[in-house]
Amino acid sequence: MTPLLEQFISEARDLLQGIGEKLLQLETSPGSPELMKELFRLVHTLKGGSGLFEFPEMTRVLHAGEDLLDTVRDGRVAYSESLADRLLETMDFVGLLMDEIEATGSSSAAHADYSAHLAKSLQQLMGDSGEVKSVESVPGPAKTAAISASLSLALSELPAALRMRLYRDVMAGSPLSWLEYTPEADCFFKGEDPLFLMLQIPETVWGGIASAQAMPPLAELDAYRCQLVFRALTAAEPAILHELFRYIPEQVGITAIPALVLAAPHDDNNGVPGSESDVDGFRAIVQSQREILSLPDNDAWLPGRLQSVAATLAACLRATGRKELLASLEKSLALALTEVKALPLQTWLDEFLPELPEKEKNSQTCREVPPLPRASGLRAALRTSECSSAGFTGQPLPETPDNTAPAYEEPSVSTASHPDVEIKFGRRAEDSYAVARTLKVDQGKIDRLMSLIGEMVVAKNSLPYLANRAEAQYGASELAREIKAQYAVVNRIAEEMQDAIMQIRMMPVSFIFQRFPRLVRDTSRKLGKEVNLVLAGEDTEADKNIIEALADPLIHIVRNSLDHGLEPPGQRRAAGKPAAGRLSICASQESDRVLIDIADDGKGIDPDIIKRKAYENGLIDEAMLERITDREAVNLVFAAGFSTAAVVSDLSGRGVGMDVVRSTVEKIGGIVTLDSEKGRGTRIRLSLPLSMAVSNVMIIVTNDKVFGVPMESVVETVRVSRSAIRSIQRRLTAVLRERIIPLLSLNDLLALNVPQRANEDGELAVMVVRVHDDLIGVIVDDFRETVDIILKPLTGILGGLPGYAGSALLGDGSVLMVLNFRELI
Amino acid sequence: MKRILIVDDAATVRLYHRKILESACFAVEEAVNGIEALEKTLRAPFDLYIVDVNMSKLDGYGLLKDLRSRGMPQAPAIMVSAEASAKDRIRAFIAGANLYLLKPVKPAQLLSHACLLLGEIYIGKVRP
Numbered sequence: 001m002t003p004l005l006e007q008f009i010s011e012a013r014d015l016l017q018g019i020g021e022k023l024l025q026l027e028t029s030p031g032s033p034e035l036m037k038e039l040f041r042l043v044h045t046l047k048g049g050s051g052l053f054e055f056p057e058m059t060r061v062l063h064a065g066e067d068l069l070d071t072v073r074d075g076r077v078a079y080s081e082s083l084a085d086r087l088l089e090t091m092d093f094v095g096l097l098m099d100e101i102e103a104t105g106s107s108s109a110a111h112a113d114y115s116a117h118l119a120k121s122l123q124q125l126m127g128d129s130g131e132v133k134s135v136e137s138v139p140g141p142a143k144t145a146a147i148s149a150s151l152s153l154a155l156s157e158l159p160a161a162l163r164m165r166l167y168r169d170v171m172a173g174s175p176l177s178w179l180e181y182t183p184e185a186d187c188f189f190k191g192e193d194p195l196f197l198m199l200q201i202p203e204t205v206w207g208g209i210a211s212a213q214a215m216p217p218l219a220e221l222d223a224y225r226c227q228l229v230f231r232a233l234t235a236a237e238p239a240i241l242h243e244l245f246r247y248i249p250e251q252v253g254i255t256a257i258p259a260l261v262l263a264a265p266h267d268d269n270n271g272v273p274g275s276e277s278d279v280d281g282f283r284a285i286v287q288s289q290r291e292i293l294s295l296p297d298n299d300a301w302l303p304g305r306l307q308s309v310a311a312t313l314a315a316c317l318r319a320t321g322r323k324e325l326l327a328s329l330e331k332s333l334a335l336a337l338t339e340v341k342a343l344p345l346q347t348w349l350d351e352f353l354p355e356l357p358e359k360e361k362n363s364q365t366c367r368e369v370p371p372l373p374r375a376s377g378l379r380a381a382l383r384t385s386e387c388s389s390a391g392f393t394g395q396p397l398p399e400t401p402d403n404t405a406p407a408y409e410e411p412s413v414s415t416a417s418h419p420d421v422e423i424k425f426g427r428r429a430e431d432s433y434a435v436a437r438t439l440k441v442d443q444g445k446i447d448r449l450m451s452l453i454g455e456m457v458v459a460k461n462s463l464p465y466l467a468n469r470a471e472a473q474y475g476a477s478e479l480a481r482e483i484k485a486q487y488a489v490v491n492r493i494a495e496e497m498q499d500a501i502m503q504i505r506m507m508p509v510s511f512i513f514q515r516f517p518r519l520v521r522d523t524s525r526k527l528g529k530e531v532n533l534v535l536a537g538e539d540t541e542a543d544k545n546i547i548e549a550l551a552d553p554l555i556h557i558v559r560n561s562l563d564h565g566l567e568p569p570g571q572r573r574a575a576g577k578p579a580a581g582r583l584s585i586c587a588s589q590e591s592d593r594v595l596i597d598i599a600d601d602g603k604g605i606d607p608d609i610i611k612r613k614a615y616e617n618g619l620i621d622e623a624m625l626e627r628i629t630d631r632e633a634v635n636l637v638f639a640a641g642f643s644t645a646a647v648v649s650d651l652s653g654r655g656v657g658m659d660v661v662r663s664t665v666e667k668i669g670g671i672v673t674l675d676s677e678k679g680r681g682t683r684i685r686l687s688l689p690l691s692m693a694v695s696n697v698m699i700i701v702t703n704d705k706v707f708g709v710p711m712e713s714v715v716e717t718v719r720v721s722r723s724a725i726r727s728i729q730r731r732l733t734a735v736l737r738e739r740i741i742p743l744l745s746l747n748d749l750l751a752l753n754v755p756q757r758a759n760e761d762g763e764l765a766v767m768v769v770r771v772h773d774d775l776i777g778v779i780v781d782d783f784r785e786t787v788d789i790i791l792k793p794l795t796g797i798l799g800g801l802p803g804y805a806g807s808a809l810l811g812d813g814s815v816l817m818v819l820n821f822r823e824l825i
Numbered sequence: 826m827k828r829i830l831i832v833d834d835a836a837t838v839r840l841y842h843r844k845i846l847e848s849a850c851f852a853v854e855e856a857v858n859g860i861e862a863l864e865k866t867l868r869a870p871f872d873l874y875i876v877d878v879n880m881s882k883l884d885g886y887g888l889l890k891d892l893r894s895r896g897m898p899q900a901p902a903i904m905v906s907a908e909a910s911a912k913d914r915i916r917a918f919i920a921g922a923n924l925y926l927l928k929p930v931k932p933a934q935l936l937s938h939a940c941l942l943l944g945e946i947y948i949g950k951v952r953p
Contacts, residue, residue: 164849164850165850167945167946168850168945171945281934281937281938281941282941284924284938285923285924285938285941285942288918288923288924288925289923291914291915291918292918292923295915295918295919299919300894301890301893301894301921303893304892304893304894304895304896304899304921305893305899305921307893307898307899308893308899308900308901308902308921308923309923310899311898311899311900311901312901312923312924312942314944315901315941315942315943315944316941316942316944317944318944318945319940319941319943319944319945319946320941320946
């Protein structure tokens, strides 16, 4: 992929998103001219960009969309929801193409049908009021002659196979235009860039530049005056060409090329259409059919033979442009087949293609074959044409979009050689935008910075060790003091740097929120529900990885709310609620956590149904069924295995994949909580760390080995005397703050057959951790300090160890393994 | 794209015809005898057949008779032969050929005829 294409894709995605937003905003304020203008500008810019490449499907629909918006902007067509639907559909399609282009570097022609369908439906919305811009400008006869001369030269440049392909395309209804552009002499001073404009023409088959008049001697040549003629043969829609040159229509001649012009041969005498040999061929074929029809009618395969004769004659008629005879031929064939005789076809042949006396045959058939432009005539015109002389540098333009990129860079080169001339790259007023305040940077570069600063943090931590060694081993206390002072400086800079880099990685949650208006709109429509979506706190920021990991769970939760939570309007009215449901998604920051609340005022979750289902599924036993509180019950929807489709389909509450939501959120260090009140609504809260890059872990010791434990799972650390530990049902427990906490030995969890050590007072170190919603005490040998580390996930063979959240480097260079209690217990 | 089937037992002839027809952007397939041609036709019928006379298993006459006996859309067929006699020509027409050309067929002639039989204009010599 070329840098130009990359740039386009990145820009196009922004534009697409902007277009979607504007369309949705228009739903609430349909009359706003500012929104309309802005929307038009966005679509226009996107279309302009797509025109730089050969993505005809994309350009086609965008062009139709732009035309439609133009008529809406002018008030000729009223804005409507169906119009917005169609435009959104179009933008989805463009997004899809964009994905494909990003993945493969090109868009496949397989989308042509859908693209045409979309473009057509957009045009239909324009109705009669939108004038179709495909103005077939037919230049005067004098100009036609000149154009045909240069055109024939262009055609002779084309390989015959390409010409054949174009001929077929044109016969099939595709456009093919000959464009001749004579820029004004002082066009450079008007901000026009003829070459760039020409390069913007999509689907150029051939292009050439010639001098408009004979070049003056070098000494008299004014390099700042344009004296060139640009010519191109293009398969683009005439409307696109007119659009492209809409500011300088008087300098451009666009002629639609009839198919027959393509058929005109130029440089060979071997197979001139309409020539002796071709007419001979036509005659020979007709003569053969006459012979075949005069054969005896008694063969079993006569019907097939008659059909083949009719097919042969029909093909010849089509090839020579006499389609008006096809109907009568078909009638004769039908008659011949019912009578099982060749006679009706023979009669047809005698009537429409009569056999002529040998002498007149040629002239008669020649008259019947439509007259074709003859090579000699074109050549003669060419000789008299002024532009055929030296200076014509016709050359076929490359067809692949890849090759357009280097050509695109040419204008900047010419800027250098013409310092006085400000070339604006053909950009128009509505394309202009303020200088970008933001830089687009590849994610990989930021990630690299992140890992570098991680290494830096670790590396700087070795300085205190160095200082200690200087003092202890070499007795250089002065040096040790200086190292420590310097360490303080490096430490401060490194921390600030880390902070700055983290800031770069921060993204607003609006990155995910922005898709919800569309999602809610589409889903609620599909479900026949009315929903008011309230978004708040979109500016709240969190680390890129957190935001990205959040997208799927959030969509899941919102879908669930719409699907199972909010009731249809009728049901809501019966329950005394407003017909339109309310779904709010709020983000806020609370110290170092980001909170996201998704609340609806739907029917809530019925704890009784959940309990029953959970019991039926064997998730809870009878004793539990009695004991469980309603709040605990609704949280059962998070239990794995609860959410099978069969259970959910007749369930009033949520449940689809909530265990997946929970595990995804927990994977990034988040917590999900759910509150629901039957009949009143449900609220789900996601609490997430601001960033994942730096983790705060507590270092613990067991069996003389150190491990890390993420601080978010640590509730408290206590010393418990041996005597306070009791055994209930063969499990160790202790009473802490009036709660019974089950105790587990870390050595047991790690399969080390060693008893946990107590301190001198006979007390065991117990770390209380939260695993899902339960508190569990883990007995370790000793606690150490808490440290900030850059947690790296385990890779390779070690990646399969679920008991570890990852590893980190400590200041002294040793590796710290960080435990994952959720998996370990 | 229009599809042409070349039926000939001689690989060189097939290649010769194929090169000529492909230069005009037609889709060309080959069959070495009538049986194979029928098999290919039943899978997807062609827009034009170019059929040799003498072939093993099922010869050109047999193939054409079989094709014309089937209740399917009939496409034009060119029979190419080295025999110039009127008797052979009539025999080809009885079997179901629509055009009888003598081997070796000149490239321009083959292209011009093929184009006409496919309902297209032959637009000139193709550069090598």
